[in-house]
Amino acid sequence: MSLKYLIKNVWLPTTKRLGRQDILVQNGIITRIAPKINDAKATNIITGAGNYLLPGFLDVHVHFRDPGQTAKESIETGSRAAAHGGYTMVCAMPNVTPVPNTPRALAQLIQKNRAAGVVPVKQIAPVTTNERGNTLIDFKGMQQAGAVAFSNDGIGIQSAGTMYAAMQQIQATGLPLAAHVEEQSLMHGGVINAGTAANRLNLPGIDAVVETSQLARDLELARSTGVHYHVCHVSTARSVELIRRAKAEGINVTAEVTPHHLLLNDTMITADNPMYKMNPPLRTAADQQALLGGLLDGTIDMIATDHAPHTRADKGNSFLGSAFGITGLETAFPLLYTKLVTTKTVTLSQLINWMSTRPAELFQLPVPELAVGKKLNGALWDLTSAQTLKPATQLSKGTNSPFWGTVVSATQIQTFVNGHLVTL
Ligand SMILES: NC(=O)N[C@@H](CC(=O)O)C(=O)O
Ligand SMILES: [Zn+2]
Numbered sequence: 001m002s003l004k005y006l007i008k009n010v011w012l013p014t015t016k017r018l019g020r021q022d023i024l025v026q027n028g029i030i031t032r033i034a035p036k037i038n039d040a041k042a043t044n045i046i047t048g049a050g051n052y053l054l055p056g057f058l059d060v061h062v063h064f065r066d067p068g069q070t071a072k073e074s075i076e077t078g079s080r081a082a083a084h085g086g087y088t089m090v091c092a093m094p095n096v097t098p099v100p101n102t103p104r105a106l107a108q109l110i111q112k113n114r115a116a117g118v119v120p121v122k123q124i125a126p127v128t129t130n131e132r133g134n135t136l137i138d139f140k141g142m143q144q145a146g147a148v149a150f151s152n153d154g155i156g157i158q159s160a161g162t163m164y165a166a167m168q169q170i171q172a173t174g175l176p177l178a179a180h181v182e183e184q185s186l187m188h189g190g191v192i193n194a195g196t197a198a199n200r201l202n203l204p205g206i207d208a209v210v211e212t213s214q215l216a217r218d219l220e221l222a223r224s225t226g227v228h229y230h231v232c233h234v235s236t237a238r239s240v241e242l243i244r245r246a247k248a249e250g251i252n253v254t255a256e257v258t259p260h261h262l263l264l265n266d267t268m269i270t271a272d273n274p275m276y277k278m279n280p281p282l283r284t285a286a287d288q289q290a291l292l293g294g295l296l297d298g299t300i301d302m303i304a305t306d307h308a309p310h311t312r313a314d315k316g317n318s319f320l321g322s323a324f325g326i327t328g329l330e331t332a333f334p335l336l337y338t339k340l341v342t343t344k345t346v347t348l349s350q351l352i353n354w355m356s357t358r359p360a361e362l363f364q365l366p367v368p369e370l371a372v373g374k375k376l377n378g379a380l381w382d383l384t385s386a387q388t389l390k391p392a393t394q395l396s397k398g399t400n401s402p403f404w405g406t407v408v409s410a411t412q413i414q415t416f417v418n419g420h421l422v423t424l
């Protein structure tokens, strides 16, 4: 089928001085970019007046709850949310029920991702059986089945011996090991960052050492094994410092930060509202500042949402007893663009680098590029009108976010995946 799209009159992030462009897409491939293209044979003419066409984002850290907890999200609703957020590829964490413990189970899940995903949903395999204990997964088998990375996200790997052995074997696959660094023996039932907020609300705190102690351990193990060690959702200033030093020493480490850790801190939690409950917790204003500094100096490589949808019932009404996690796919770019780009804290190109180029490069996935000869993976964004973030306009099943009510100046209009318009 030779489907032809002519997208008229859009800004590309790189053509500010050249003016608006027309983009011709044939069989999924960008065949021409020019100020004015007249093609009467184009089946679909898309008016992009005043809007931006941005490369598709890639989120290396999402939770789609499928199979097992599809009341929270499914591959279909999660991937729709992804497209609605301008993402054209995501990597799903394996903390679903049952956990895909074998290459066969993983292959089945990958089939399901392919059938149900409206954007490509890549699959991360666990490190140990059921993401618990010390029985290592068949890493080579998982790689052959299509795993793009390994992770026990949600729990973390408690034994140094197990982590070391996992790193040695994963090193041989060349795939990243994405670590949820959380020392369980230091958690003490914490639900919120230890310090001001915990004290004010009289809630059990999670100290920064929960993260940093296991991170320090892992960096030593990574140095020794050479594995590509990727740190999930970095939350503390000290973690940024540890990663900065490790990179300087040549350790093969990469790191992600979430939009919420970049934009929020624990002084903003003024009531016992579980919409602010996630793992790791929102830290101090100084930590928040250090995370931005880490991104700016390249210590932190990318932004990942850790999209973690939950039902209303599982979220409950208090930090105590409620599920950890918030959604992120549909709010990430609007929030980051509004809070960081329009304030001139970062540039649009930097943001695209952290949300698209770097995650793709570092996870060895195709880099979405708006260039002739490339498949069109991108989204049209209105970057001038204001909208208020609210659950009613989101496609995710999860409505657990602290960001409702925030006014943003970015609205997704259309998303193209492999050259085809996604119908949402
Ligand atoms: N981030 C969270 O608070 N929750 C995640 C797990 C995780 O990313 O650790 C989840 O699966 O709900
Ligand atoms: Zn995690």
Ligand SMILES: [Zn+2]
Residues within 6 Å of the ligand: 061, 062, 063, 093, 153, 154, 306, 308
């Ligand atoms: Zn996660």
